[in-house]
Amino acid sequence: xxxxxxxxxxxxxxxxxxxxxxxxxxxxxxxxxxxxxxxxxxxxxxxxxxxxxxxxxxxxxxxxxxxxxxxxxxxxxxxxxxxxxxxxxxxxxxxxxxxxxxxxxxxxxxxxxxxxxxxxxxxxxxxxxxxxxxxxxxxxxxxxxxxxxxxxxxxxxxxxxxxxxxxxxxxxxxxxxxxxxxxxxxxxxxxxxxxxxxxxxxxxxxxxxxxxxxxxxxxxxxxxxxxxxxxxxxxxxxxxxxxxxxxxxxxxxxxxxxxxxxxxxxxxxxxxxxxxxxxxxxxxxxxxxxxxxxxxxxxxxxxxxxxxxxxxxxxxxxxxxxxxxxxxxxxxxxxxxxxxxxxxxxxxxxxxxxxxxxxxxxxxxxxxxxxxxxxxxxxxxxxxxxxxxxxxxxxxxxxxxxxxxxxxxxxxxxxxxxxxxxxxxxxxxxxxxxxxxxxxxxxxxxxxxxxxxxxxxxxxxxxxxxxxxxxxxxxxxxxxxxxxxxxxxxxxxxxxxxxxxxxxxxxxxxxxxxxxxxxxxxxxxxxxxxxxxxxxxxxxxxxxxxxxxx
Amino acid sequence: xxxxxxxxxxxxxxxxxxxxxxxxxxxxxxxxxxxxxxxxxxxxxxxxxxxxxxxxxxxxxxxxxxxxxxxxxxxxxxxxxxxxxxxxxxxxxxxxxxxxxxxxxxxxxxxxxxxxxxxxxxxxxxxxxxxxxxxxxxxxxxxxxxxxxxxxxxxxxxxxxxxxxxxxxxxxxxxxxxxxxxxxxxxxxxxxxxxxxxxxxxxxxxxxxxxxxxxxxxxxx
Numbered sequence: 001x002x003x004x005x006x007x008x009x010x011x012x013x014x015x016x017x018x019x020x021x022x023x024x025x026x027x028x029x030x031x032x033x034x035x036x037x038x039x040x041x042x043x044x045x046x047x048x049x050x051x052x053x054x055x056x057x058x059x060x061x062x063x064x065x066x067x068x069x070x071x072x073x074x075x076x077x078x079x080x081x082x083x084x085x086x087x088x089x090x091x092x093x094x095x096x097x098x099x100x101x102x103x104x105x106x107x108x109x110x111x112x113x114x115x116x117x118x119x120x121x122x123x124x125x126x127x128x129x130x131x132x133x134x135x136x137x138x139x140x141x142x143x144x145x146x147x148x149x150x151x152x153x154x155x156x157x158x159x160x161x162x163x164x165x166x167x168x169x170x171x172x173x174x175x176x177x178x179x180x181x182x183x184x185x186x187x188x189x190x191x192x193x194x195x196x197x198x199x200x201x202x203x204x205x206x207x208x209x210x211x212x213x214x215x216x217x218x219x220x221x222x223x224x225x226x227x228x229x230x231x232x233x234x235x236x237x238x239x240x241x242x243x244x245x246x247x248x249x250x251x252x253x254x255x256x257x258x259x260x261x262x263x264x265x266x267x268x269x270x271x272x273x274x275x276x277x278x279x280x281x282x283x284x285x286x287x288x289x290x291x292x293x294x295x296x297x298x299x300x301x302x303x304x305x306x307x308x309x310x311x312x313x314x315x316x317x318x319x320x321x322x323x324x325x326x327x328x329x330x331x332x333x334x335x336x337x338x339x340x341x342x343x344x345x346x347x348x349x350x351x352x353x354x355x356x357x358x359x360x361x362x363x364x365x366x367x368x369x370x371x372x373x374x375x376x377x378x379x380x381x382x383x384x385x386x387x388x389x390x391x392x393x394x395x396x397x398x399x400x401x402x403x404x405x406x407x408x409x410x411x412x413x414x415x416x417x418x419x420x421x422x423x424x425x426x427x428x429x430x431x432x433x434x435x436x437x438x439x440x441x442x443x444x445x446x447x448x449x450x451x452x453x454x455x456x457x458x459x460x461x462x463x464x465x466x467x468x469x470x471x472x473x474x475x476x477x478x479x480x481x482x483x484x485x486x487x488x489x490x491x492x493x494x495x496x497x498x499x500x501x502x503x504x505x506x507x508x509x510x511x512x513x514x515x516x517x518x519x520x521x522x523x524x525x526x527x528x529x530x531x532x533x534x535x536x537x538x539x540x541x542x543x544x545x546x547x548x549x550x
Numbered sequence: 551x552x553x554x555x556x557x558x559x560x561x562x563x564x565x566x567x568x569x570x571x572x573x574x575x576x577x578x579x580x581x582x583x584x585x586x587x588x589x590x591x592x593x594x595x596x597x598x599x600x601x602x603x604x605x606x607x608x609x610x611x612x613x614x615x616x617x618x619x620x621x622x623x624x625x626x627x628x629x630x631x632x633x634x635x636x637x638x639x640x641x642x643x644x645x646x647x648x649x650x651x652x653x654x655x656x657x658x659x660x661x662x663x664x665x666x667x668x669x670x671x672x673x674x675x676x677x678x679x680x681x682x683x684x685x686x687x688x689x690x691x692x693x694x695x696x697x698x699x700x701x702x703x704x705x706x707x708x709x710x711x712x713x714x715x716x717x718x719x720x721x722x723x724x725x726x727x728x729x730x731x732x733x734x735x736x737x738x739x740x741x742x743x744x745x746x747x748x749x750x751x752x753x754x755x756x757x758x759x760x761x762x763x764x765x766x767x768x769x770x771x
Contacts, residue, residue: 117568118567118568119567119568120568121568121569121578121582122578122582123568125582183586183589186585187582187585187586187589188582190581190585191578191581191582191585194578194581195574195577195578195581196568196569196574196578221585221588221589221592222588222589222592223592224589225589225590225592225593226592226593226595226596228593229593229596229597230596232713233709236709240686241686241688242686242705242708242709243685243686243701243702243705244702244705244706244709249685249686249701250685250698250699250700250701250702250705251701251702251705252702255600259596262596527567532570
């Protein structure tokens with residue numbers, strides 16, 4: 001190996017400490033340098049701070065919903081307040097937390113690092129999308145808190161356009177605005193992944209994390225405009241009586257469900273796919289093994305993004321959809337299980353015979369795999385036509401999608417946050433506290449949501465604030481679980497903030513992980529790499545013991 | 551180019567810091583605009599699909615509505631937009647050659663044709679109003695009130711053409727801003743590709759109308 005070759009393979013070696021430029025956190029200090037930054041890493045942290053705030057608000061609303069359900073007769077809050085609370089929980093968690101969560105924070109921070117680019121293709125557009133996001137989300141949140149909306153996050157017509165007496169239009173306007181932020185982020189990622197890869201970074205040398213974000217960006221680009229249209233039509237009908245959904249105005253209510261779920265089912269994969277990308281990175285790093293069946297996992301991401309556009313009808317099995325359509329949608333919904341299972345089996349095969357370390361990120365990844373399987377399999381129950389007739393709109397559905405979104409996305413988000421925390425901040429988090437927090441969240445989550453499967457199976461409908469007294473025990477159990485979950489969330493919130501000042505300084509690669517993001521310093525310099533990396537090796541090159549990095 | 555008496559200016563691109571080469575920057579900008587146009591297509595696709603499904607479900611009602619739509623205004627507007635695409639192409643070609651004055655003229659011509667489209671469209675809406683073709687106005691009777699199924703198609707017509715109009719208004723505003731920017735001497739030397747990128751958007755608005763026109767006005771007339 002020539003000396004030049006070593007330099008190319010390992011960008012870490014030639015760095016001279018004295019000449020090192022300040023990292024991106026310390027390059028500038030003013031408030032202005034944060035709010036007008038075009039650095040993708042700083043924008044990622046802006047997103048991280050904002051969505052954490054939104055998550056806390058959404059979680060408070062959820063806590064109040066669970067509090068209300070402790071008693072069967074709904075004495076704690078009025079009907080209207082209860083409806084506003086679960087709407088607030090759903091709108092904030094889905095539109096303002098889960099959808100931007102992993103893509104806008106980790107994706108923003110890591111995609112350029114992972115493909116060896118200096119920044120995203122359009123840095124100013126990236127900053128604009130944060131401002132657009134904040135404008136829309138803060139506006140809607142103020143509306144939700146001050147006025148309240150009672151339609152649920154789904155805004156079904158004609159209730160939302162004709163009958164609801166709450167502040168539907170302002171809430172819709174905010175959600176529409178946030179959609180533009182998603183589109184701009186997706187556009188930026190697609191162009192970046194196509195055009196900004198460093199020399200030698202071919203498509204099949206990209207980490208799975210980048211693949212899943214590519215798939216998600218396609219959903220952002222193809223799905224979001226349709227929900228923008230659907231919500232715009234709602235505004236038109238409610239504000240100007242241009243009838244599109246209300247039959248009395250000449251409209252068709254099922255049309256809204258078609259337009260809504262054409263985006264909102266793929267939106268589930270906006271939430272899940274990035275989580276899958278995170279878990280793939282975690283599993284490979286903490287097993288010190290190349291991802292099993294790398295190409296299949298990559299293709300499965302694109303496969304999921306494609307099939308997910310063809311299953312929206314499974315939300316309408318009992319809404320007067322034709323038998324033929326329901327059968328086709330049911331079949332296609334089963335088909336989603338195939339790429340999902342490819343991923344799960346490949347993760348377990350990656351762990352198999354690996355050098356496993358059970359650090360906090362890996363605990364979250366393991367939790368993710370287990371809960372995602374449970375959430376996925378119960379999805380198959382719901383995709384079965386006859387079973388869905390029984391389970392539709394019950395707590396079984398609620399439990400199912402919380403297993404996917406909280407058990408899936410949220411655990412992946414926390415796992416990824418711990419894994420890349422040293423890279424983001426240059427500090428290590430306290431490992432022992434991390435593990436305790438991960439266990440609490442896992443236990444709290446299951447105690448909260450598993451009883452809801454049983455409740456739903458027994459016939460408790462969702463979105464009601466009173467229920468027959470025989471369901472009280474399971475409801476109390478679920479509410480008790482949610483307090484454990486809440487305590488669990490306070491752990492990372494506390495010690496991660498603590499670590500910003502008191503955490504151990506992080507080395508460039510604390511996990512002995514492979515991937516370009518670990519070849520640069522922690523935290524990285526302003527333009528990510530001191531010199532453009534050149535890649536001449538496969539992804540997840542763990543078999544190559546001669547190199548520590550990259 | 552001295553033989554036709556137009557002074558050509560140097561044409562180039564200023565390299566932004568996140569890119570390594572100008573070719574990369576150009577390709578990224580083009581791909582970015584195409585990605586945006588895909589989202590625009592999807593935005594309209596839902597409406598086109600609604601219109602087509604209504605044509606299958608309620609052919610008679612839809613035909614009744616289309617006979618009331620102003621076919622000749624729509625057809626004239628189609629020609630107007632195609633001409634504006636021609637002037638836009640002229641602006642792109644002349645921007646590549648560095649013929650700044652010619653290019654500015656072509657950009658202004660494009661903006662004028664776009665505005666002419668909006669004027670004609672406004673006149674068409676006025677005629678629709680005059681003929682009691684606005685079912686959503688509570689204080690005004692609807693001429694096809696005996697046919698409830700016609701309402702949805704007509705509403706889709708207003709929303710589709712209205713959304714297209716909003717795109718034209720934004721398009722013309724950006725175009726005027728771009729023309730003002732491009733009138734500065736250094737523009738072609740640093741940002742020539744903005745004209746090309748904008749051209750993609752303008753052609754696309756044109757293309758959307760070319761789908762709107764047959765779907766709403768022409769089929770089954």
